[in-house]
Amino acid sequence: MTQTILVLDEGTTSTRAMLFDLSGAILGTAQEELTQHYPQSGWVEHDAGEIWEKTLSCARSVIEKAGGADAIACVGITNQRETIVAWDRESGEPLTKAIVWQDRRTADICEQLREDGHEEAIQNRTGLLLDPYFSGTKMRWMLQNSDEVKAAAERGTLSFGTIESWLVFKLSGGDHISDASNASRTMLMELGGMGFDAQLCNLLGVPHVSLPQVVDNAGALSTVQAQWLGKQLPITGLAGDQQSATIGQACLKPGETKATYGTGAFVLANKGHDIPTSQNRMLGTVLYQLEGQRTFAIEGSVFVAGSLIQWLRDGLGIIADSQETEALARSVPDTGGVTIVPALSGLGAPHWRAEARGVITGLSFASGKAQLARAALEAMAHQTYDLAAAFKADGAEWASLKIDGGMSANDWMAQDIANMLGLTVERPENVETTALGTAMLAALGAGLFPDLPSAAQAMRGSVGHFEPDMETSEREERLARWQKALSVA
Numbered sequence: 277m278t279q280t281i282l283v284l285d286e287g288t289t290s291t292r293a294m295l296f297d298l299s300g301a302i303l304g305t306a307q308e309e310l311t312q313h314y315p316q317s318g319w320v321e322h323d324a325g326e327i328w329e330k331t332l333s334c335a336r337s338v339i340e341k342a343g344g345a346d347a348i349a350c351v352g353i354t355n356q357r358e359t360i361v362a363w364d365r366e367s368g369e370p371l372t373k374a375i376v377w378q379d380r381r382t383a384d385i386c387e388q389l390r391e392d393g394h395e396e397a398i399q400n401r402t403g404l405l406l407d408p409y410f411s412g413t414k415m416r417w418m419l420q421n422s423d424e425v426k427a428a429a430e431r432g433t434l435s436f437g438t439i440e441s442w443l444v445f446k447l448s449g450g451d452h453i454s455d456a457s458n459a460s461r462t463m464l465m466e467l468g469g470m471g472f473d474a475q476l477c478n479l480l481g482v483p484h485v486s487l488p489q490v491v492d493n494a495g496a497l498s499t500v501q502a503q504w505l506g507k508q509l510p511i512t513g514l515a516g517d518q519q520s521a522t523i524g525q526a527c528l529k530p531g532e533t534k535a536t537y538g539t540g541a542f543v544l545a546n547k548g549h550d551i552p553t554s555q556n557r558m559l560g561t562v563l564y565q566l567e568g569q570r571t572f573a574i575e576g577s578v579f580v581a582g583s584l585i586q587w588l589r590d591g592l593g594i595i596a597d598s599q600e601t602e603a604l605a606r607s608v609p610d611t612g613g614v615t616i617v618p619a620l621s622g623l624g625a626p627h628w629r630a631e632a633r634g635v636i637t638g639l640s641f642a643s644g645k646a647q648l649a650r651a652a653l654e655a656m657a658h659q660t661y662d663l664a665a666a667f668k669a670d671g672a673e674w675a676s677l678k679i680d681g682g683m684s685a686n687d688w689m690a691q692d693i694a695n696m697l698g699l700t701v702e703r704p705e706n707v708e709t710t711a712l713g714t715a716m717l718a719a720l721g722a723g724l725f726p727d728l729p730s731a732a733q734a735m736r737g738s739v740g741h742f743e744p745d746m747e748t749s750e751r752e753e754r755l756a757r758w759q760k761a762l763s764v765a
Contacts, residue, residue: 278349280342281718282509284331285711286355286439287517288376288539289586291327293334295342296715298724300706300735306337313373318380318621321373324361327439328446335505345506351447352513352718354520354710355439356539357461360414362425363442365435365452371424374439375414378540378579378621382413383630389413394479401466401476403552403560405628409577411438412463412480419481434486438462440514441488447500447511454488455497455514456565465490467551467560467572493519493564494721494728512721517710518542519563522573523717524709525678526732533667533674535660535693536710537683540624541581543663544573545672556666557626564717566728574672576625576663580618580634582683584652587620594645602688604649613638614651615761618659623765626666632765638757653689657696658758664697676700678739680709687742695746696754705738712736 280303285292290310295303308330313321339345358377363370375381386406389395395406404410415436418425428434437445438461441454459465464476470490477484491497491514498511515523518536522544525534530548535541544563552560552574563573585601588594595601617623619632636651664674676699684690684707694701706712716731725731 278347279724280347280349281715282335282339282348282351283711283714283718284335284351284353284443285714286327286331286353286443288356288378291331291334292711293331293338294708294711295338296712296735298719298734300712300715300737302706302708304338304341306334308334320376320378320621322359322376324363324370324374324442327374328443331443332504339505345509348505348509349724350510350512350718350722351500352714353440353443353511354515354517354714355458357438357458357516357518358409358411359439360411360418361437361439361442362415362418362422362428363435363445364428364433365450366433368446371428371434372418372422375418377409379414380408380622380630382408382417385413385416386630398463398476401473402463403460403467404463405557405559407628408630409579409624410461410463412476412482415482416480429483429486432485434483435488436482436486437488444498444511444514447504448498449501451498452488453491453498455493456490456562456570457493457516457519458514459490460562461516467562470568492566492568494566494717497721510722513714513718515564515714515717518544518575519561519573520713520717521680521710522546522563522713523728523732524713524736525680525704526736527678528729528732531672531675532678534678534680536681537581537656537679537689538681538710539581539583541578541656541659543576543660543667545667545674547572547574554670556669557628558666558670559625574667574670576666578659578663579621579624581656582681584616584618584620584655585683588649588652594648601649601653602686604646605653605688608646608650611638611647611651611654612640612642613757614643614647615757616648616651616655617761617765618652618655619765626662627762629765635761635765637761637764653686654692654754656683656689657693658754660693661696661755674699676702678702678704680704680707682707690742694742694744696751698744698751701742702739703742704736705740
């Protein structure tokens with residue numbers, strides 16, 4: 277029986293296709309970068325057509341390496357969440373650029389909804405706060421500002437969807453679905469409700485008929501048409517990237533917590549079947565849905581992590597490669613007082629300040645690229661510390677932290693996070709847990725494992741540990757500088 281799983285990993289800066297076996301080993305990878313469009317300050321866009329074309333190219337490449345589509349048992353898709361695509365269901369083509377999760381253009385819409393007294397009700401029903409981060413206000417903006425989107429809505433041919441929904445539509449030739457983990461990020465689905473909510477849609481001015489059907493995260497969800505990959509293949513796993521990474525880290529019991537350091541940084545703690553609530557501006561979200569039953573998580577989302585390092589490379593030219601940051605951080609004893617608040621897209625949890633902008637404090641003539649690189653890495657630990665404090669205040673104190681994502685491969689950063697938290701940090705040998713979690717879901721959905729814990733046990737692999745070794749006085753000094761810098765962001 278074929279047991280190779282194809283995962284399409286739709287990130288913010290690139291798209292990848294990856295092949296996994298049932299031990300979790302990666303058998304092949306193909307990757308292409310995505311064009312980032314910044315039409316004005318605070319706006320971030322993608323070309324949905326480019327995402328489709330490059331995803332298809334990557335998938336075909338790894339399938340060819342595997343010896344053809346007969347080698348593939350099933351397909352899973354994981355994706356950058358909250359990014360929204362509008363397309364015409366008849367032509368199958370995008371109507372405008374996709375608005376990326378980092379985009380801040382709907383801050384005024386959120387503020388008006390807040391002034392009108394809707395934030396508490398929205399948080400109670402959806403687990404989310406009024407912030408441009410989430411998909412619902414992006415849809416409203418498209419309807420108000422894109423003639424093509426408005427015209428499609430009037431014709432009754434408008435389809436909205438997050439990236440996994442868009443790709444399923446293209447691969448299947450018309451299925452319009454979204455898994456529960458992605459649907460829970462739109463601000464249009466009640467955590468305890470099974471589909472998109474008509475009242476929330478009316479509040480945000482989004483036509484209910486333009487939205488996909490909400491489905492499980494694993495099962496017989498859709499089918500890839502033979503014309504795309506050489507034969508019909510079942511799509512059996514779908515998940516938003518951060519929920520997928522939580523599954524890939526085997527955080528399947530209440531209280532187990534992971535942090536993913538990619539373009540942004542995202543911490544999720546499993547909350548079991550109880551709908552989560554927060555008094556400290558954390559988010560409630562669907563972790564996964566299987567056979568109609570939901571497991572929830574409490575989440576803290578930081579908007580800028582790896583994208584800060586990318587900015588040091590591409591925006592400032594301080595480094596040529598992200599891997600340089602570890603050696604630079606080790607080359608100096610400290611930052612010389614330099615602190616970076618990476619609010620290049622506003623501040624996420626637990627601050628939720630859409631208007632905040634990035635700050636570098638403590639500069640002197642002694643400050644060089646080593647100090648800036650080290651301060652950029654220290655910012656990851658500082659942001660994680662703030663999240664840990666908020667989780668603790670919500671009664672979800674961390675006993676340890678499982679980390680993953682591309683940035684977590686940096687040993688210096690992993691140790692610094694352990695030092696600032698005063699906790700053991702656990703890192704798997706395979707830090708690509710986002711794709712791995714969806715491979716687990718797809719394998720479950722294809723019947724290759726009897727349940728999710730069995731899939732996680734078989735596929736997660738070995739882990740390493742980082743133990744804290746920082747003096748309390750140093751930790752307190754750094755946190756004081758961080759709080760001072762935050763006050764001017």
